[in-house]
Structure formats: C-alpha cells, structure tokens
Amino acid sequence: SYELTQPPSVSVSPGQTARITCSGDEMPRQYAYWYQQKPGQAPVMVIYKDSERPSGIPERFSGSRSGTTVTLTISGVQAEDEAVYYCQSPDTSDTYQMFGGGTMLTVL
C-alpha cells in the first residue's frame, strides 16, 4: 500500500530554519499538501500544490520537491510554529488520500 514517510521529530532554535521531509513512491506524480496542527485544534493547511501558500500563512513557510521527496521549510522559526506537521498526497489514481505519520516540530 502507498505510504508517506516523515521523520517523527525535528528540533530547531528560534530564528533557525526547519526542514521537514516527506517521501513516497508516488510523490513525483501527485501534488503534496502540508498541514500544521497545534494541540486541541483542527489541522490548518500551510502549503498546497507543493509550494502554494494560502492567504494568512506567513511567508516563512515554503514548500519544494525533489524526486520522491517533498520538503516543508520554515525560515526564521518562531515559538508559535511549534506543532505537528503532516504531509498529504493522493495515490496515483487520485482516489485515496494519504497522510504522513506527522512530524513534531520543537522550538528549543
């Protein structure tokens, strides 16, 4: 079955750059989406279609891809960015939506 793989955790100091990766065999053929989830809250989309940023999402959030891996980059990390981040992408048939296991971003 199709799987998306993320690192369980990433830690950075305030002001540094955080990079969270997501890999999957079918990634080259499908767009990737990124969500931020803070405790007790519903997820919020921070990147869609690989690199597009919804209105209201700070410019420090960006997305990119290389082959079977997509990356969420948060430049100049702030304390408020501490959250779990999920990648999401459909399978090749565009039927089944898959989520990665989530990455806990800790701001030291």
Added chain:
Amino acid sequence: EVQLVESGGGLVKPGGSLRLSCAASGFPFRNAWMNWVRQAPGKGLEWVGRIKSDVGTTDYAASVKGRFTISRDDSKNTLYLQMNSLRIEDTAVYYCTTISDPDYWGQGTLVTVSS
C-alpha cells in the same frame, strides 16, 4: 466565511451505529467535494472517505469500506457519515473538510467506541 460544524459524536458500544453530520455554510456546498478525516487519540490523521458533487460518487479507505457510508443533502448544506459495525479502533475525532485549494476543516466531533 466558510464554516463547517460537525455533530453527532458520542459513546457507542462495539457493533453499534452512529451518524455524524457536518453543517456547511459560507460557500457553494452543492458544488463542493467533501472529505471525512479522523484522528485517533494521540495518533495521526487518517483519511476516511470522500464524496463528489453532482451524482455524489464516494470513495472509502480500506479500513472503513463496507461499514461506513458518506452521503450529502445539498438542500440542507449538510454532509453525513453513517457508521455501522463500529469497532474500538474507530474511536477518534472525526473532521469534515472541503476538498479545495486551500481546504477548510470543522472543529471535529469525538466518537468513542467502548463497552
């Protein structure tokens, strides 16, 4: 302003049934494809299924196929999730979401399956 409000969650015994609702407003619901996504306590996100607009074609995750049914009433701007033969592992917060770029999520409703 887009709003999605889920309701219908609660405590149910294994093997029981429950129907969740999602009231939508602030966008043309009849044209929208919609998802259900769930999150077990302390776990990650899991896609449950989706329904398209127009004829309402549905797709489901393997874990719920044959037990869960997604439907919609465009006259009421409401999305439904009928859950039958519930299992303990179905315990989760259930979210309805739009399928759009970007998307919108409700606040979720908790379903607890326990004897």
